[in-house]
Amino acid sequence: MGNQKVKWTVEEEEALKAGVVKHGLGKWKNILRDPQFAPYLSNRSNIDLKDKWRNMCISYGQCSRKKLKASRVKTISSEALSTLTTGNLVAEVDAIDDFSGSPQDVRDAPGYKTMIFEALSSIRDSSGSNIDDIVGFIEQKHEVPQNIRRILSTRLRRLVLQGKLEKVQDRYKIKDATLGTKTPMPKQKDISAETVEDAAMTAAYKIADAEDKSFVAAEAVKEAERVSTMAEDADSFLLLANEIFEKCSRGETIRLANSSYNFD
DNA sequence: CTAGGGATAATC
DNA sequence: GATTATCCCTAG
Numbered sequence: 001m002g003n004q005k006v007k008w009t010v011e012e013e014e015a016l017k018a019g020v021v022k023h024g025l026g027k028w029k030n031i032l033r034d035p036q037f038a039p040y041l042s043n044r045s046n047i048d049l050k051d052k053w054r055n056m057c058i059s060y061g062q063c064s065r066k067k068l069k070a071s072r073v074k075t076i077s078s079e080a081l082s083t084l085t086t087g088n089l090v091a092e093v094d095a096i097d098d099f100s101g102s103p104q105d106v107r108d109a110p111g112y113k114t115m116i117f118e119a120l121s122s123i124r125d126s127s128g129s130n131i132d133d134i135v136g137f138i139e140q141k142h143e144v145p146q147n148i149r150r151i152l153s154t155r156l157r158r159l160v161l162q163g164k165l166e167k168v169q170d171r172y173k174i175k176d177a178t179l180g181t182k183t184p185m186p187k188q189k190d191i192s193a194e195t196v197e198d199a200a201m202t203a204a205y206k207i208a209d210a211e212d213k214s215f216v217a218a219e220a221v222k223e224a225e226r227v228s229t230m231a232e233d234a235d236s237f238l239l240l241a242n243e244i245f246e247k248c249s250r251g252e253t254i255r256l257a258n259s260s261y262n263f264d
Numbered sequence: 265c266t267a268g269g270g271a272t273a274a275t276c
Numbered sequence: 277g278a279t280t281a282t283c284c285c286t287a288g
Contacts, residue, residue, distance in 0.1 A: 002272085003272090003283060004274095004282095005273050005281065005283075047265095048283080054267090054268090055281060088265095
């Protein structure tokens with residue numbers, strides 16, 4: 001009398017994971033409505049998504065459903081985090097600021113971004129400034145960490161991607177307000193690195209906000225930066241989705257808050 | 265709409 | 277027989 005059980009395909013699973021990354025946990029209907037995922041999930045209901053996510057969390061957590069009842073392994077234990085959420089991570093990830101406004105430009109670290117423009121407009125070299133000039137200038141005016149060069153390198157790359165800076169050879173110039181093309185907002189398989197990073201970060205923040213998991217967001221941001229730096233491949237998006245997914249499902253994020261939290 | 269428990273087909 | 281994956285029902 002019951003219905004046939006139709007197993008989930010990997011495409012469906014990936015779409016679900018990506019959907020959770022983008023829309024956050026528990027936003028099943030949103031995921032389903034998103035034209036980006038809808039084609040893959042046309043045979044599934046929002047309840048199906050929820051059930052499937054539950055199952056995936058259980059299997060990845062190596063814990064059967066009935067044992068789950070006894071041993072309190074929820075998706076994430078909110079106990080462990082209360083000790084970690086506040087301290088070092090928030091300080092470390094300066095990218096966490098206000099993203100309540102437009103989801104477009106908000107997640108750049110205001111500090112470094114400002115410093116970069118300050119440096120560039122002060123140096124005012126018609127051929128642009130290379131990264132050493134910029135680093136030198138900023139080091140003189142601000143207290144900056146050791147790995148400032150690497151941080152700046154990431155920021156510069158991103159600003160170029162956003163069309164706010166122009167890169168000629170090894171030199172960076174401010175690109176004046178001719179920002180004709182904002183985000184191209186590509187279709188399905190053709191995701192630009194910037195969009196990937198953007199979506200991943202926004203999603204990570206939403207998840208963190210919903211579940212009080214700042215450290216997951218911090219980790220995701222780190223991953224997003226790495227992804228955007230090293231590859232402009234849509235596959236990275238799925239990789240990132242998988243990583244976030246696994247971390248969500250087994251609450252295995254504690255270690256990186258303790259000591260092994262490094263940007264380099 | 266979502267979370268959670270329960271029922272059932274598929275699998276071990 | 278037990279466990280797992282999917283589907284279903286209900287409360288909030």
